[in-house]
Amino acid sequence: MLRFIIQRCLQAIPVLLLVATVTFFMIRMAPGGPFDNERAVPPEVLKHLNERYHLDDPLWKQYADYMVNLLQGDFGPSFKYPTHTVNDLIAAGFPATAELSLYAILFALVVGLTAGVFASLRSNTMQDYIPMSAAMIGICMPTFVLGPILLLVFGIWLGWLPVAGWGQIPGDKILPSVTLGFAYAAYIARISRGGMLDVLSQDYIRTAKAKGLSTARIVFVHALRGGITPVISFLGPAIAGLLAGSFVVESIFQIPGLGRFYVMAAFNRDYTLILGLTIFFAFLIVLFNLLADIVLVWLNPKVRQDLGGK
Amino acid sequence: MKALNFLFLISLIGFTLSGCGERKTLVDIGTEAQILHIGNGTEPAEIDPHTTTGMPEYHLQMALFEGLVSKHPETLEIIPAVAERWTISDDGLVYTFFIRPTAKWSNGDALVAEDFVLSWQRALSAALGNQYANMLYSIKNAEAFHLGKITDFKQVGVIALDRLTLQVTLENPTPYFLQILDHHSAFPVHLPTLLKHGRMDEAATRWTRPENFVGNGPFVIKEWTPGKVFSVQRNQYYWDAATVRLNEIHFYPIDQSLVEERMFKAGQLHKTETLPSSKIERYRQNNSPEYRSNLYFGTYYYAFNVTRKPLDDVRIRKALAYSIDREAITKHITRGGQLPTYALTPPDTLGYTPRAKMIYDIDLARKLLAEAGYPDGKGFPKLELVYNTSQDHQKIAVAIQQMWKKALNIDVSLQNQEWKVFLSNQQLLNFQIGRRGWIGDYIDPFTFLELFVTNGGNNNTGWGNSRYDELMRLSTSAKTREERYEYFHEAEQILVDDAPILPIYNYTTNYLLSQDVKGYFPNTMDYHPYKYMYLESSKKGNN
Numbered sequence: 001m002l003r004f005i006i007q008r009c010l011q012a013i014p015v016l017l018l019v020a021t022v023t024f025f026m027i028r029m030a031p032g033g034p035f036d037n038e039r040a041v042p043p044e045v046l047k048h049l050n051e052r053y054h055l056d057d058p059l060w061k062q063y064a065d066y067m068v069n070l071l072q073g074d075f076g077p078s079f080k081y082p083t084h085t086v087n088d089l090i091a092a093g094f095p096a097t098a099e100l101s102l103y104a105i106l107f108a109l110v111v112g113l114t115a116g117v118f119a120s121l122r123s124n125t126m127q128d129y130i131p132m133s134a135a136m137i138g139i140c141m142p143t144f145v146l147g148p149i150l151l152l153v154f155g156i157w158l159g160w161l162p163v164a165g166w167g168q169i170p171g172d173k174i175l176p177s178v179t180l181g182f183a184y185a186a187y188i189a190r191i192s193r194g195g196m197l198d199v200l201s202q203d204y205i206r207t208a209k210a211k212g213l214s215t216a217r218i219v220f221v222h223a224l225r226g227g228i229t230p231v232i233s234f235l236g237p238a239i240a241g242l243l244a245g246s247f248v249v250e251s252i253f254q255i256p257g258l259g260r261f262y263v264m265a266a267f268n269r270d271y272t273l274i275l276g277l278t279i280f281f282a283f284l285i286v287l288f289n290l291l292a293d294i295v296l297v298w299l300n301p302k303v304r305q306d307l308g309g310k
Numbered sequence: 311m312k313a314l315n316f317l318f319l320i321s322l323i324g325f326t327l328s329g330c331g332e333r334k335t336l337v338d339i340g341t342e343a344q345i346l347h348i349g350n351g352t353e354p355a356e357i358d359p360h361t362t363t364g365m366p367e368y369h370l371q372m373a374l375f376e377g378l379v380s381k382h383p384e385t386l387e388i389i390p391a392v393a394e395r396w397t398i399s400d401d402g403l404v405y406t407f408f409i410r411p412t413a414k415w416s417n418g419d420a421l422v423a424e425d426f427v428l429s430w431q432r433a434l435s436a437a438l439g440n441q442y443a444n445m446l447y448s449i450k451n452a453e454a455f456h457l458g459k460i461t462d463f464k465q466v467g468v469i470a471l472d473r474l475t476l477q478v479t480l481e482n483p484t485p486y487f488l489q490i491l492d493h494h495s496a497f498p499v500h501l502p503t504l505l506k507h508g509r510m511d512e513a514a515t516r517w518t519r520p521e522n523f524v525g526n527g528p529f530v531i532k533e534w535t536p537g538k539v540f541s542v543q544r545n546q547y548y549w550d551a552a553t554v555r556l557n558e559i560h561f562y563p564i565d566q567s568l569v570e571e572r573m574f575k576a577g578q579l580h581k582t583e584t585l586p587s588s589k590i591e592r593y594r595q596n597n598s599p600e601y602r603s604n605l606y607f608g609t610y611y612y613a614f615n616v617t618r619k620p621l622d623d624v625r626i627r628k629a630l631a632y633s634i635d636r637e638a639i640t641k642h643i644t645r646g647g648q649l650p651t652y653a654l655t656p657p658d659t660l661g662y663t664p665r666a667k668m669i670y671d672i673d674l675a676r677k678l679l680a681e682a683g684y685p686d687g688k689g690f691p692k693l694e695l696v697y698n699t700s701q702d703h704q705k706i707a708v709a710i711q712q713m714w715k716k717a718l719n720i721d722v723s724l725q726n727q728e729w730k731v732f733l734s735n736q737q738l739l740n741f742q743i744g745r746r747g748w749i750g751d752y753i754d755p756f757t758f759l760e761l762f763v764t765n766g767g768n769n770n771t772g773w774g775n776s777r778y779d780e781l782m783r784l785s786t787s788a789k790t791r792e793e794r795y796e797y798f799h800e801a802e803q804i805l806v807d808d809a810p811i812l813p814i815y816n817y818t819t820n821y822l823l824s825q826d827v828k829g830y831f832p833n834t835m836d837y838h839p840y841k842y843m844y845l846e847s848s849k850k851g852n853n
Contacts, residue, residue: 032733261537
C-alpha cells in the first residue's frame with residue numbers, strides 16, 4: 001500500500017512540471033500583455049514595468065527563474081494585483097472555494113445517495129423513474145442556468161435567502177452550495193442506483209433476504225458498502241472538478257474564491273497568477289484522484305490483495 | 311419525489327432563516343448605521359495613487375486621499391481642499407497654494423507643503439512606472455525629469471516656500487491645471503510610511519495594507535479582503551471631519567453587472583456601478599426612481615486605419631461616416647439615454663461645443679463612394695469591423711453593418727476579439743475599422759483632441775496632420791480662452807473633414823441608486839465624493 005502511494009506521488013511530479021511548462025509557454029503565446037490598457041502605456045513607462053517584472057529577459061531565462069522559484073514554493077507576485085503575491089491570493093481565496101466545494105459535495109452525497117438507494121430498492125417503478133428523470137435533468141442543467149433560477153425564486157421573489165456574498169449574511173452559503181452540488185447529486189444518484197442494483201442481485205443479498213433480515217439491515221449493513229464503490233471512485237475527480245470548476249458559481253454568487261481570480265487572471269494576462277492557479281489546481285486534481293484510489297483500495301479487498309501480491 | 315423533497319427542505323431552511331416578520335436587508339441596516347454598500351466594478355489592482363489607472367481604484371482613492379483642491383460635487387467647480395486658498399500670477403504660470411494649518415495625515419502628523427514636493431517627485435520618478443505621470447507634465451520640467459533628461463528635482467517647478475506655502479511653476483499657462491490637482495496622480499502620499507516599507511520610488515510595497523496605511527482623505531482603510539470587500543471608515547484626523555456623515559463605506563468588487571443588479575434588488579447594495587443594458591428598458595418603463603441615467607464625459611466612436619486600403623481614401627471614410635443613422639442607434643439599440651454625436655469632443659465642455667459636425671446624408675455618401683470608384687458599391691473590397699467581445703458592441707456593429715449595406719450596398723464583416731487581443735491589434739494597426747471609446751480625464755476639449763496628434767500613444771489610426779499638431783501646440787500657449795477654443799474648433803474641423811474616426815454617441819452612465827442615499831449629485835464626470843453623502847431611510851413608517 002505504501003509503495004503504491006509513493007509510486008503515485010512520484011508519478012505526480014513530472015505531471016505537475018509538465019503542466020507548469022506547457023502553461024508557461026502557452027500564456028506567453030497569447031496576444032496582448034499584462035500592461036496593455038485601453039489607454040496606451042507610454043513606452044518609457046512600459047520599459048520600467050518590463051524591467052521590474054523581468055519581462056525584458058529572454059524567455060528561457062524567465063522560464064528558468066520561474067521554475068527555480070516554483071520549486072521553492074514561491075509563485076511570485078501577481079502582475080495585476082502587485083501588492084499581493086500569488087501565494088497570498090491563493091491563501092485568501094482557497095478557504096472559500098474549499099468550503100463551498102465541501103458543502104456542495106456533502107449536499108450531493110446526502111441527496112444523491114438517498115435518492116439512488118431509494119430508487120434502486122424500487123427499480124422500474126414510478127418511484128424509480130421520477131427521481132432518476134429528475135437526476136437526468138440535474139445532470140443536464142448547467143450551474144449558470146440553475147443558479148439564477150434558484151436566486152430568482154428564493155432570493156428575489158420569496159426573499160428568503162441572500163443573493164450574494166459569503167459569510168456576510170446568515171444563509172448566504174445555502175444557495176451556492178446547492179447550485180454547485182446539484183449536478184453532482186444527480187450523478188451520485190444515478191451511479192449509486194446502478195451500484196446498488198448490481199449488489200442487490202448478488203447471491204449474498206438473496207441469502208440475507210431469505211434469512212428474513214429487514215430491508216434496512218440488508219441495505220445499510222450488507223449492500224451499501226459494495227453499492228457505493230462506484231460513487232467513491234467518482235468522488236475523487238468530482239471533488240477536484242468541484243474545486244476547479246466552482247468559478248461559475250463563485251461569479252454568480254459573488255464568492256471570494258479562487259475561481260473568480262482564475263478567470264480574471266486569464267483576461268488580465270496576469271502571467272504569474274494564471275500559472276500559480278493552474279499548478280495549484282493541477283496539484284489538487286492529482287491529490288484527490290490519489291485519495292480516491294486509496295479509499296477504493298481500502299474498501300475493496302480484491303484490489304488490496306492484488307497490490308499486496310505484487 | 312426527490313426534487314419535491316429537496317425543494318421542501320430548502321424552503322423550510324429559508325423560512326426558518328427569514329423569521330416571521332419582514333427581514334431587514336443589509337441596506338436597511340447600513341442606512342441606520344451610516345454604512346454605505348456599493349458595487350465597485352472589478353477587484354482594485356492597488357490603491358497607491360501614483361501607480362493605478364482604473365476607475366475602481368480611483369473610487370477608493372477619493373475616499374482615502376485628497377489633493378490641494380477638489381471639485382464641487384454638483385457643479386464640478388474647483389473648491390479648496392488641502393489648500394485653503396491659492397493665487398495665480400497674471401501670466402497664468404505661477405500658482406501659489408496656501409495649505410490649511412488644520413490639514414493632517416490619518417496618523418495625526420501635520421500635512422505640509424514639502425509633502426507635496428516629495429509626493430510629486432515620487433509620482434514623476436521613472437523607476438516607479440507611473441502610467442499617469444504625464445498628467446503632471448504641465449509643471450515646468452516635469453516631463454524632462456520623468457524622462458530622465460534632468461535628474462535634479464530642484465529644477466522642476468515645485469517648491470515649498472515655507473512650511474505651508476507651495477509654489478508651482480508651469481511650462482505653459484494651462485487652464486485645466488487646477489482640475490489636474492484633483493487627479494489621483496497629484497494626490498499626496500505619506501513619505502515616512504512609504505519609506506518604512508521600501509524605497510520612495512518603489513511600487514507595490516506593503517504600505518497600502520490596512521495595517522500600514524496612512525492617508526489624508528476623509529476615510530481610512532478598515533478591511534481589504536481580495537474578491538470580497540474593501541471597506542473604509544472615518545478618518546478622525548481629517549480636517550473637515552465635521553462634514554463627513556458616513557461611518558463606513560463597503561466597496562464590493564463585482565465583475566458582473568447582472569450580479570450587481572440582483573444584489574441591489576435584494577437589498578444588499580445602496581448603489582450599483584452600472585446596469586446591464588438589457589435591463590435598462592425595464593427600469594425605464596417602470597419609471598423606477600432608483601434607475602439613474604446621466605450624461606458622461608466620453609465619446610463612443612469607430613476608428614479607421616488610414617494606412618490600409620480602401621480606407622486610405624478620405625472619400626470612402628466619409629461615405630462610411632455619412633451613412634450612419636446615429637439617432638436610430640441611440641434610440642433603438644443602446645437605449646440608455648446616450649446622445650448621438652457628430653464630432654469628437656462632447657458638447658458644452660466648459661462652454662466649448664464643436665462647430666464642426668459630420669453629416670448624415672446618404673445621397674452624398676453614395677456620391678462619394680461612386681467618386682472613389684465604387685458606384686453602388688460595385689467591386690468594393692472586403693472590409694472588416696472589429697470590436698472587443700461584448701453584446702453591446704456587437705449590437706451596434708450589426709446595426710451599422712446593415713446601415714452600410716442598405717445605404718451603400720457594401721458588405722462589411724464583423725469580428726469580435728478578446729480584450730487583450732483586441733488592444734494588441736489596435737496598437738499594431740492590425741485592423742481596418744475598430745471600435746473605440748474615450749472618457750475625458752479633466753473637463754477640457756484638450757483631453758479629447760490631443761488623442762489625434764501624429765503618432766500619439768492613443769491615436770492608433772495611422773492618421774496625422776501637421777496643421778492639427780500645430781493647433782494643439784498653439785492651444786497650450788494661447789493667451790485667452792477664446793483664442794484657445796478657436797484652435798480647438800479648427801482642429802475639430804480637420805478631424806471632421808479628414809474623417810480618421812466616426813463618432814457615434816456620447817456616453818451615459820446607467821446605474822441603480824437607493825433612495826436612501828442623500829448628498830449624491832449627478833454630473834458629467836461621474837464624480838461623487840463620499841464626504842458629502844449620507845443615508846436616510848426613504849421607507850415610510852420604518853421601524
